[in-house]
Structures are given as structure tokens and as C-alpha cells.
Amino acid sequence: xxxxxxxxxxxxxxxxxxxxxxxxxxxxxxxxxxxxxxxxxxxxxxxxxxxxxxxxxxxxxxxxxxxxxxxxxxxxxxxxxxxxxxxxxxxxxxxxxxxxxxxxxxxxxxxxxxxxxxxxxxxxxxxxxxxxxxxxxxxxxxxxxxxxxxxxxxxxxxxxxxxxxxxxxxxxxxxxxxxxxxxxxxxxxxxxxxxxxxxxxxxxxxxxxxxxxxxxxxxxxxxxxxxxxxxxxxxxxxxxxxxxxxxxxxxxxxxxxxxxxxxxxxxxxxxxxxxxxxxxxxxxxxxxxxxxxxxx
Amino acid sequence: xxxxxxxxxxxxxxxxxxxxxxxxxxxxxxxxxxxxxxxxxxxxxxxxxxxxxxxxxxxxxxxxxxxxxxxxxxxxxxxxxxxxxxxxxxxxxxxxxxxxxxxxxxxxxxxxxxxxxxxxxxxxxxxxxxxxxxxxxxxxxxxxxxxxxxxxxxxxxxxxxxxxxxxxxxxxxxxxxxxxxxxxxxxxxxxxxxxxxxxxxxxxxxxxxxxxxxxxxxxxxxxxxxxxxxxxxxxxxxxxxxxxxxxxxxxxxxxxxxxxxxxxxxxxxxxxxxxxxxxxxxxxxxxxxxxxxxxxxxxxxxxxxxxxxxxxxxxxxxxxxxxxxxxxxxxxxxxxxxxxxxxxxxxxxxxxxxxxxxxxxxxxxxxxxxxxxxxxxxxxxxx
Numbered sequence: 001x002x003x004x005x006x007x008x009x010x011x012x013x014x015x016x017x018x019x020x021x022x023x024x025x026x027x028x029x030x031x032x033x034x035x036x037x038x039x040x041x042x043x044x045x046x047x048x049x050x051x052x053x054x055x056x057x058x059x060x061x062x063x064x065x066x067x068x069x070x071x072x073x074x075x076x077x078x079x080x081x082x083x084x085x086x087x088x089x090x091x092x093x094x095x096x097x098x099x100x101x102x103x104x105x106x107x108x109x110x111x112x113x114x115x116x117x118x119x120x121x122x123x124x125x126x127x128x129x130x131x132x133x134x135x136x137x138x139x140x141x142x143x144x145x146x147x148x149x150x151x152x153x154x155x156x157x158x159x160x161x162x163x164x165x166x167x168x169x170x171x172x173x174x175x176x177x178x179x180x181x182x183x184x185x186x187x188x189x190x191x192x193x194x195x196x197x198x199x200x201x202x203x204x205x206x207x208x209x210x211x212x213x214x215x216x217x218x219x220x221x222x223x224x225x226x227x228x229x230x231x232x233x234x235x236x237x238x239x240x241x242x243x244x245x246x247x248x249x250x251x252x253x254x255x256x257x258x259x260x261x262x263x264x265x266x267x268x269x270x271x272x273x274x275x276x277x278x279x280x281x282x283x284x285x286x287x288x289x290x291x292x293x294x295x296x
Numbered sequence: 297x298x299x300x301x302x303x304x305x306x307x308x309x310x311x312x313x314x315x316x317x318x319x320x321x322x323x324x325x326x327x328x329x330x331x332x333x334x335x336x337x338x339x340x341x342x343x344x345x346x347x348x349x350x351x352x353x354x355x356x357x358x359x360x361x362x363x364x365x366x367x368x369x370x371x372x373x374x375x376x377x378x379x380x381x382x383x384x385x386x387x388x389x390x391x392x393x394x395x396x397x398x399x400x401x402x403x404x405x406x407x408x409x410x411x412x413x414x415x416x417x418x419x420x421x422x423x424x425x426x427x428x429x430x431x432x433x434x435x436x437x438x439x440x441x442x443x444x445x446x447x448x449x450x451x452x453x454x455x456x457x458x459x460x461x462x463x464x465x466x467x468x469x470x471x472x473x474x475x476x477x478x479x480x481x482x483x484x485x486x487x488x489x490x491x492x493x494x495x496x497x498x499x500x501x502x503x504x505x506x507x508x509x510x511x512x513x514x515x516x517x518x519x520x521x522x523x524x525x526x527x528x529x530x531x532x533x534x535x536x537x538x539x540x541x542x543x544x545x546x547x548x549x550x551x552x553x554x555x556x557x558x559x560x561x562x563x564x565x566x567x568x569x570x571x572x573x574x575x576x577x578x579x580x581x582x583x584x585x586x587x588x589x590x591x592x593x594x595x596x597x598x599x600x601x602x603x604x605x606x607x608x609x610x611x612x613x614x615x616x617x618x619x620x621x622x623x624x625x626x627x628x629x630x631x632x633x634x635x636x637x638x639x640x641x642x643x644x645x646x647x648x649x650x651x652x653x654x655x656x657x658x659x660x661x662x663x664x665x666x667x668x669x670x671x672x673x674x675x676x677x678x679x
Contacts, residue, residue, distance in 0.1 A: 198389035
């Protein structure tokens with residue numbers, strides 16, 4: 001009896017240890033995945049961004065610590081950098097304007113149509129991104145009804161939409177819209193309708209209720225949606241490639257061209273890193289300003 | 297300070313108020329006047345239409361027909377945010393993104409009141425939450441959140457404060473405490489409180505006037521004691537406390553007393569305590585009004601009392617009182633509460649007993665073919 005006591009307690013210790021290890025086992029697949037497909041390429045990319053060209057041999061580089069790759073690349077491609085942020089910013093703002101009323105409707109007014117409407121929001125994703133963007137070439141074509149209509153109203157500066165910045169922004173807005181709608185819907189759907197009744201009861205009109213209750217409570221969705229739209233839109237190159245002219249190239253196109261056509265790996269890598277850093281800075285400032293750190 | 301918050305409030309009138317959801321009338325042609333400054337309880341089981349009535353007064357639900365007015369002012373067509381009425385919601389519905397101060401200040405800020413700080417601080421003091429002003433609602437206990445909800449509504453000095461099961465989410469002890477607290481606040485501010493509840497004890501403790509609602513209509517209205525002592529319908533007799541009921545037929549009537557024959561036994565009920573106009577009368581008596589005697593002591597029954605013989609089938613000792621379940625010769629069970637005044641003087645299961653009560657404690661209700669009343673039913677509704 002007495003001898004049995006230490007043996008059981010030892011067993012308990014073993015069980016406890018096994019339990020505490022379970023967490024690490026669960027992490028293992030994800031961590032392995034991240035190590036192989038994120039951490040290692042990340043380091044490789046960073047080392048590539050500091051490489052120096054081998055004199056006389058185009059497309060060949062040796063390991064170095066050439067920090068000047070960064071200012072060189074940024075100065076050379078500054079217009080595309082700036083354009084990326086402007087296009088992505090406009091597309092994000094437009095997506096928010098389109099998505100908010102839609103998400104609001106689905107969350108509060110759609111009733112039994114709610115599930116169907118959500119499926120319709122995601123449905124376009126069943127077709128490939130590339131294919132959908134190609135389709136926009138037809139939609140925005142010079143003889144297409146949209147261009148004809150706007151030309152009739154004399155609203156287009158170049159008498160066309162395709163191969164202009166407008167087409168690129170339109171494509172970006174369209175392609176990332178679901179990423180705006182879904183987080184907004186999730187945030188709005190969580191709002192207790194009784195809070196809106198309480199606000200109404202406390203002398204707030206429908207508009208005041210939106211401004212003081214609905215909007216602040218949906219901010220986490222607004223922040224998530226704008227980030228999920230803005231970040232991939234900034235680095236996107238397909239919309240600009242297919243819908244824009246060479247005047248509308250974004251930083252994604254520059255990186256792609258440098259990698260694949262010019263084989264200027266250090267410049268392309270440096271641009272990738274600079275883009276990442278710029279986005280990180282923007283995102284953190286934005287989250288700070290939105291005051292939603294505790295909500296994220 | 298609290299005195300100057302009292303302002304000229306006027307009576308709340310509900311006139312022919314009806315609310316239909318599809319074909320079902322949740323509130324059915326309700327006419328009611330709630331006196332200014334009173335603590336009024338709408339008491340009923342869930343689904344009786346009491347919450348719908350409250351929501352119509354708040355403006356959160358449009359009546360199908362009928363009018364709502366405060367004094368002379370018709371508010372039926374006013375939107376919720378335009379009405380001088382505020383609500384304490386069942387789940388409190390505090391704004392999670394605002395702190396306690398801003399929650400309480402919400403109504404004042406919407407009405408563009410300048411310098412809200414003194415009013416908010418005074419209100420937080422009234423509900424004893426000054427120290428919590430900068431906390432978020434989720435950091436507060438249930439009872440504290442409840443008080444914030446009251447403060448947030450009261451600060452607007454509404455003509456009528458509506459409370460929708462405000463204590464439903466609290467545990468028993470806290471609920472008792474908040475009952476006293478709410479009563480204190482009501483006395484202090486003098487606003488008309490309309491309190492919706494399914495808890496008969498809560499309604500009796502807090503309200504000056506109770507309206508018992510059933511199936512969209514008001515069954516009985518009055519102060520707690522008169523409703524309890526003299527229920528006018530079977531529903532009220534069973535819903536508000538417990539009752540022992542005996543269905544019978546009128547034998548004779550004179551100026552003072554009515555004789556009713558039920559199950560071969562004669563009962564007396566004072567004429568003014570009878571609500572039945574026809575000859576089918578249900579005799580009722582509250583369990584604590586009945587005295588139990590051992591069978592050998594049966595000659596001690598005062599003359600003129602309603603008397604029954606029976607056998608004790610269950611005895612439950614509950615400290616303050618003892619509850620007896622007694623089977624009558626025709627199989628009906630009645631409930632008797634007896635104060636435990638004398639130690640050790642209790643009947644046992646199986647004892648033959650005589651029970652009696654004064655006709656003054658008897659009430660008569662309208663009987664009818666649809667009513668099959670038993671003490672079991674009364675017990676089920678009373679618990």
C-alpha cells in the first residue's frame with residue numbers, strides 16, 4: 001500500500017509530461033511547413049538582396065553585403081512603388097464603400113437569403129483569379145458597353161478604360177472584394193441587435209445609432225477587411241499586367257520583370273523586402289490609428 | 297438633490313392596444329392606466345404578452361391598433377428615440393465599446409446636453425458605481441451591469457421607466473438585494489416604473505400595483521395584497537401564490553353569505569367575495585388560511601367555519617412553516633401551510649385530520665364547463 005504511493009505519483013508525473021508535450025506535437029506539422037516554405041526562402045531572399053553582380057557575366061551574382069542595392073532599387077522604381085500604394089489604396093476604399101452596405105444587408109436584413117447571399121459572394125472564387133481578370137478585359141474592352149456608355153457621357157479622359165489606371169483599379173477592387181465583405185459580415189453579424197434597440201431607446205436616430213454603435217462595433221471587421229484587401233492588392237501584378245498599359249505598372253510587375261526577364265535577382269529581392277517593410281510600417285500605423293489593437 | 301429630479305410626470309394610458317403577429321394576438325385589446333409615479337408590475341408567464349406590451353410603450357414594436365399616451369400627449373406614432381420613455385433591457389444591452397461613464401452619458405450626448413459630467417457623476421453615485429466610471433461593461437459583475445443599465449436609462453429623466461425582467465439574470469441573493477435597491481431608487485426619483493416579470497414574489501415585493509396578464513389580456517389589477525387575498529379568476533388564484541379550489545354549485549344566496557355545494561360538502565363564501573354571477577362557483581382558499589386539527593379535536597372547529605375531513609399524505613418541514621398535503625374523501629389533494637409556532641406539535645403522515653377555515657378567507661370564482669381545477673394544478677403554477 002505504502003509502496004504503491006510513489007509509483008502512482010510517478011505515473012502521474014509521466015502522464016503530466018506527456019500531456020504538456022502534446023501541444024508541441026500539434027505544432028510540429030505547422031512549424032515544419034513554415035520552416036521549409038517560409039523561414040528558409042525568407043533568409044535566402046534576404047541574402048540574395050545583398051548579392052553583387054559578377055563582372056562581365058550577366059545574370060550571375062556572388063554573395064556579398066551590398067546594402068546599396070536597396071536605395072538603388074527604391075530610387076529607380078519609386079514611381080511604381082508609389083503607384084502600387086495609390087492604386088491599392090483607391091481599390092481598398094472602393095471595396096469598403098461597396099462591401100459595407102452589402103455586408104450590412106446580409107447581416108441584418110437578408111433573413112433566410114443570408115446563406116445564399118454569402119455563397120454568391122464567394123462563388124466567383126470558384127473560377128481562377130487569372131481567368132476572371134481576363135474576363136474583365138472583355139468587359140472593359142473599347143467596344144464594350146461599359147466603355148461605350150461612359151464615352152457617351154464624355155466621362156473618360158482617354159476615351160477608353162482598358163489599358164488605363166482605371167481598369168487596373170477596377171480589377172483590383174473586383175478581385176479583392178470578397179476579402180472585404182467576409183470580415184465585415186463577420187463583425188456586423190456579431191453585433192447584438194438589442195444594442196441597436198438600446199441606442200434607439202436612448203434618443204439616437206438611425207443615423208446616430210450607426211455612427212455611435214454599429215460603426216465602432218464593426219471596426220474590427222473594417223480593419224481586417226482593409227488589410228486583407230490592401231496588402232495583396234499592393235503586391236498584385238496580374239491586374240496591372242492584363243488590364244493596364246506599361247504606364248500603369250505596379251511594384252509587383254517590376255519585381256516579376258526583374259526576376260524573370262532581367263534576371264536581376266538582387267534588385268528584385270531588395271524590392272520585395274522593401275515592399276514588405278513598407279507594408280508592415282503602414283499596417284502598424286494604421287492599426288494604431290484605428291485604436292483596435294485590443295480588438296484584433 | 298434627488299428631490300429636484302422629480303418632475304411633473306403624467307399617467308401612462310394604453311387604450312385598446314392590440315398587437316398581432318400573423319394571426320396570433322400577443323396583446324389583445326388592452327386598456328390600462330398606469331398612475332404617474334407608481335411602481336407598476338406586469339406579471340405573467342412567458343408568452344402572455346407582457347414584454348410585447350412593454351416594447352410597444354418603448355416604441356420598439358408598432359401596435360396593430362390602439363393608442364398609447366402620456367397624459368394628454370399621444371405618443372403612438374413617435375419613434376423610439378423620440379419618446380420620453382427609457383428601457384432597462386433584460387440582458388442590459390450595455391454598449392461594449394464604451395466605458396461605464398460613456399454608457400450612462402449616451403442619452404444625454406444624443407440630445408446634445410452640454411456639460412454632462414455632473415449629471416453622470418450624480419447618477420453613478422445614485423447607483424453606487426462612481427469608482428467604476430472608466431471600466432468597460434465586461435469588467436463588471438452582473439449586479440453592477442444591472443445598475444449601469446438602470447443609471448443609463450434614468451439619467452434621461454424619462455416620464456416612464458420600463459424594466460424588462462431586469463433581475464432575471466441575477467442569482468437569488470443578488471436579486472433580493474436589487475429588488476430593495478430598485479425600490480429605493482424609484483422612491484428617490486419618483487419616476488413611473490413599469491416592471492415586467494414572471495416572478496410573482498418579485499412583483500409583490502416591489503410593485504404598488506400589479507396587473508396579472510394572461511393570453512394578451514389583463515386578468516386582474518390591484519395592489520399585491522388585494523390580488524393575493526381576493527383573486528378574481530382561476531388563473532390568478534393559481535399563478536399568484538397557491539390556492540385550494542373546489543368546483544361546486546350555488547345552493548342559496550342571502551345578503552351576506554352564499555352557500556355552495558361541492559363534492560357533497562357545504563361551503564360558505566361571503567357574497568362580496570364571490571366573483572361568479574352564475575350558479576357554477578369555484579370555492580377557493582389560500583393554504584396558509586387553513587387550520588389542521590387532529591380528528592379527536594374536531595369539536596374545537598368554530599361554528600360557521602368551512603370544514604373538511606381528510607388524511608395526511610405528506611408532511612414537509614420548511615423551517616418557518618410546515619406544508620401538509622391532505623387527501624380528501626373524494627381523492628382531491630389540498631395544501632395547507634402551518635406556521636411552526638409550537639415546537640413538536642405536528643401531524644404525521646397517515647393521521648386522520650379535520651381542516652377548517654373562516655368563510656372570510658374564502659373566495660368564489662366563476663366556474664364553467666372548461667375548468668377542471670385541482671390542487672395539483674395550483675401547485676404546478678405556484679412553484
